[in-house]
Amino acid sequence: MGLEETTPRNASFKLILGSSSIARRQILSEMGYDFTIMTADIDEKSIRKEKPEELVMALAEAKADAIMSRLKGSTDLKKSEKPVLLLTADTVVVYQGIIREKPSSKEEARKFIKDYSGGHTAVVGSVVITNLTNGNRKGDWDRAEVHSEPFNIFAKVIYRNSNQSALCTEIYIIGFYNQ
16 A cells, blocks of 8 residues: 555644544544544533524634633644644534534433434534634534434433533434334
8 A cells, every 4th residue: 555545644734623522533533634632621501602503603613712722832832843723613403493402311312313303403513723823713614404204213322421521422323214
């Protein structure tokens, strides 16, 4: 195999993923990027916006700000010969005009999944890239409309403590079938 397969895609810059998302880690890894992980540890519930597009942007920017604050004065950043990029993101689901974030319990997760069966939802996500070397920041959001057929679903809800500060819920869909 060639050199291209062994050289990280981001050999000209360092990348920090500002997220504990397993999916985001997997995407970057599968794309061939080397990165470090830092979590923002912010109170996402304290940031409220009426429009989901504004909310996901505000949350991704708040995550970037929190991580930048922790890194302020870092000798690693000052010594870096390459630009250092910070990637933060957020995602919400909009169901019947209501913004839904991470479920707070197993019961709520099951309710969300049941509600989505045979219905329409929208997934709104944002990505913010901050160049920690020069302070430039760019970000945007996108929206995907999701229409699903009715289905029965078996879900396994796993709780894990993220950096000893927030209970995160991850839903793993382990099987479904059409009714």
